[in-house]
Amino acid sequence: MAAKRTGEKYEAIIDAAVRVIAQFGYHQAQVSKIAREAKVADGTIYLYFKNKDDVLISLFNEKMGAFISDVERALSAVPSPEDQLKELVRLHFEYLEGDHELAIVTQIELRQSNPEVRRQIGLIVKKYYDVIDQLLRSGIEKGSFAEDFDVRTARYMIFGTIDETVTSWIMNDCKYSLMGQVEPILRLFLKGISR
Amino acid sequence: MAAKRTGEKYEAIIDAAVRVIAQFGYHQAQVSKIAREAKVADGTIYLYFKNKDDVLISLFNEKMGAFISDVERALSAVPSPEDQLKELVRLHFEYLEGDHELAIVTQIELRQSNPEVRRQIGLIVKKYYDVIDQLLRSGIEKGSFAEDFDVRTARYMIFGTIDETVTSWIMNDCKYSLMGQVEPILRLFLKGISR
Amino acid sequence: MAAKRTGEKYEAIIDAAVRVIAQFGYHQAQVSKIAREAKVADGTIYLYFKNKDDVLISLFNEKMGAFISDVERALSAVPSPEDQLKELVRLHFEYLEGDHELAIVTQIELRQSNPEVRRQIGLIVKKYYDVIDQLLRSGIEKGSFAEDFDVRTARYMIFGTIDETVTSWIMNDCKYSLMGQVEPILRLFLKGISR
Amino acid sequence: MAAKRTGEKYEAIIDAAVRVIAQFGYHQAQVSKIAREAKVADGTIYLYFKNKDDVLISLFNEKMGAFISDVERALSAVPSPEDQLKELVRLHFEYLEGDHELAIVTQIELRQSNPEVRRQIGLIVKKYYDVIDQLLRSGIEKGSFAEDFDVRTARYMIFGTIDETVTSWIMNDCKYSLMGQVEPILRLFLKGISR
DNA sequence: TATGAATGAGCTTTCATTCAT
DNA sequence: CATGAATGAAAGCTCATTCAT
Secondary structure, eight states: OOOOOOSHHHHHHHHHHHHHHHHHOGGGOOHHHHHHHTTSOHHHHHHHOSSHHHHHHHHHHHHHHHHHHHHHHHHHTOOSHHHHHHHHHHHHHHHHHTOHHHHHHHHTGGGGSOHHHHHHHHHHHHHHHHHHHHHHHHHHHTTSBOSSSOHHHHHHHHHHHHHHHHHHHHHTTTOSOGGGGHHHHHHHHHHHHBO | OOOOOOSHHHHHHHHHHHHHHHHHOGGGOOHHHHHHHTTSOHHHHHHHOSSHHHHHHHHHHHHHHHHHHHHHHHHHTOOSHHHHHHHHHHHHHHHHHTOHHHHHHHHTGGGGSOHHHHHHHHHHHHHHHHHHHHHHHHHHHTTSBOSSSOHHHHHHHHHHHHHHHHHHHHHTTTOSOGGGGHHHHHHHHHHHHBO | OOOOOOSHHHHHHHHHHHHHHHHHOGGGOOHHHHHHHTTSOHHHHHHHOSSHHHHHHHHHHHHHHHHHHHHHHHHHTOOOHHHHHHHHHHHHHHHHHTOHHHHHHHHTGGGGSOHHHHHHHHHHHHHHHHHHHHHHHHHHHTTSBOSSSOHHHHHHHHHHHHHHHHHHHHHTTTOSOGGGGHHHHHHHHHHHHBO | OOOOOOSHHHHHHHHHHHHHHHHHOGGGOOHHHHHHHHTSOHHHHHHHOSSHHHHHHHHHHHHHHHHHHHHHHHHHTOOSHHHHHHHHHHHHHHHHHTOHHHHHHHHTGGGGSOHHHHHHHHHHHHHHHHHHHHHHHHHHHTTSBOSSSOHHHHHHHHHHHHHHHHHHHHHTTTOSOGGGGHHHHHHHHHHHHBO
C-alpha cells in the first residue's frame, strides 16, 4: 500500500516521466504513456508512487534535491562570497545545460501542473532560496557585499535573473551555450551588491 | 459567426474571467462559471470569443496591452534613463498592486494554461521585453548606463527580478506593499548597470 | 404567429434551403446559414415557418407536390399504359436532372433528417405511390399489363429501381445523363409486368 | 490505445448498439445509453472502438459482412442463375426478418448518420452490389438471362426493389412476412431479365 | 510484485428558437 | 413585418486510478 521510494523501477519511472514530459509536454504526459516509456504496467506506477502528482513531485524532489546538495557542497569548498556566487550561477547553468530534457521539464512544463504539485515544488525551491540567502548573508558578514541591500530583494534578483535566463534559453531551443552567460550576469550581480 | 471584439458584454466576460480564475484557479474556471459570473448565457461567450482559449488570450492582451501603453506613455514623459527605469518598476508594481485578482491571474494562474494560450501570451510579453530593451539601449546611448553589459542580459535581470518579486508577493498573500520594493530593487539595478 | 405560407420571402427561404443543403449537406445547414443565403434575418424565417423542420417539410412538399401534379397531368394526356409508365420514368429523371441541387437534397440529404421530417416526407411520397399504383391498376384493367402480379410489388420495383438509379447517379457526381437510362429501365419493367 | 476489434465486450457493445438504435432511434442513441445497455462503462467503449462512428461502422460491417459471406456461400452451392437470384432474395429477406432490430437499424436509422459513417457504409454495400453484378453476368454467360439489358441497370432494379420492399415492410411495423414476397418479386425479375 | 482491463466523472461548444426593438 | 443578439440544453471523449488475477 505504502509507496516504495526506491528500487530501479522507481528511478525508471521518474526518468521515463522526464523523457515523456519533455517530449510531449505536460498536458500530453499521461500515466499510461509514462508507464510504457518506463516499460512497466500502468498499475506498477502505483506501487512506487501514491498517485500521478506524487510522480511529478518526486521527480522534482530527486532532481532538485541532488542539485541543491551539489551546490551546497561546491559552495563550502569556495571561501570567497564572490566566487561562491559565481559557482552557484555556473552550477545552475551547467546542471540544466547538461540535461536539456530536465531543463524543459522543470523550467517550463512542470509550471503548468496543478496547485498541489506547484505547492510542493515551491517547498523544495524554498531550500534553494535558503542557500542563496545564506550565501548573501555570509557575504555581507564577511564584508564582501554591501550592507545597504535587503537580502530577500537581492535573492529575487539572483534567482529571478537566472530563472529568466534559462527560460529564455529554452524558448530559443537551447541553441546557444548557457555558460557564456555566467560572466555577464555575474558582473551585473556583483556591481549591484558589492560595496 | 465572427466574434465581436468589443461591447460591454465583451468586457463583462473578460472581467468575469479574471474574477473566476482568481477565485477558483485556472483549472476550476469553467466556461459556465465565467458565464454565470458575467451574468450572460454560456453561448453568449461564443458570440464575443472564438473559444475558451480566445477568452484567456484576449484577457491577457487587453490587460497587458493597456499596461504596456501606459508604460510607454509614462517613459516618454521622463527624460532620464534612471528615472525611466524607476518609472517602469513603479508602474509594474502599481498596476498589479492595484488589482490583486489580475495579479494572481497573470502571474500565477494563466501560466498553467495550455500550450496555445501560453504561446500567444509569450507574443504579447515580447512587446514588454522590447520596451525594456529600448529603455536600456537609450540609456547606454545617452551615457547613463555602462557599455560593458549585454542588453539582453540586463533585461533578463530586470524582468526576472520584477517577476520573481511579484510572484513572491502573491505567494505571501499580497500582505505587504509592493511599492516598498521599488527603491531597493532600483538601487540594485542601477548599481549593476550604471557606469 | 401563424406562419405565412406564401410571399416572395417564403419562396426565397425554401430556395435558399435547397442551395445551402446541397452545398453544405444536411448536418451543416443551420438556420442562420439558410437565412443568410435567403438574405433575411434568422428571425424572419420564423415568420414564414413554424420551425426548421417546417422549412424542410415545406421544401419537400412544394417541390414534390409540383412534380406529382406535373406527372398526373402528363399521364392523363397519354392513353397507353406502357407510354404512361415511360412518361413517368422520363419525367422523374428529367425533373431531377434539371435541378441537381434539388436532386441532392431530396435524394440524399433530407433522408438524414429527424423522424418527424421523415414521417412527413413519407406522407408526401405516399401520393406518388398512389400515382404509380393507379397507373398499374389501370394498365391491368386495360389488358396492357399482366394480371398475375401484385400491384404493390410492382410499385416497389418501379419506385425502388428509379430511386436506386437516381441515387447511384448522384453518388457518381451526376456525370452522365439520366435520360439514357429511361429506355433500358423501361424495357425491364415492361418485360416484367407485361402479359 | 489501439482499439481491440474482438472479444465478448466488442460483440456486446455492437449488439447493445443495435438494440438501443432500434428502440430509441439514431438521434437518441447516445454513447452512454449504449454503454449502459451493454453493461459496460462509457469509457470501455473507447477501448474497443475509436469513437462513436467506429461503433456504427463496425456494426454495419460485422452484420453486412456476415450476410454477404452467407450469400456468396449459398450462391456457390446453387448452379442455376435463376435459382441463385431466388436464393439471394430469399436470404436477404430471411436475414432481416430474422432480426427485426437489425432491419430497423440498417434499413432506416443508420441512413440518418453523418457523412463519414454513410461513406463507410457505402463502401461495404458496394461489395453486395458486386455479388449481384457477378450473379447477373454469370447468368448472361450461361445463357439464362437475356443479353439485351445492362447489368448495372438490372442491379438497380434488383437492389432497389428489394430495398424498397424491406423499407415498406418496416414502415408497416413488420406485420406481415417478407418471405411471401420472394416469389412475386422473383417473377417480375425473371420476366424482366430472362430471354 | 506486477499486470492491464475496466471504470465513470467532468467540460466545451453548437444551434434552434425567442423577443425586445 | 423585420431584425439579430441572446439563450441554454445536451453529449462525446479522456484519463487517473483500481483490483482481480
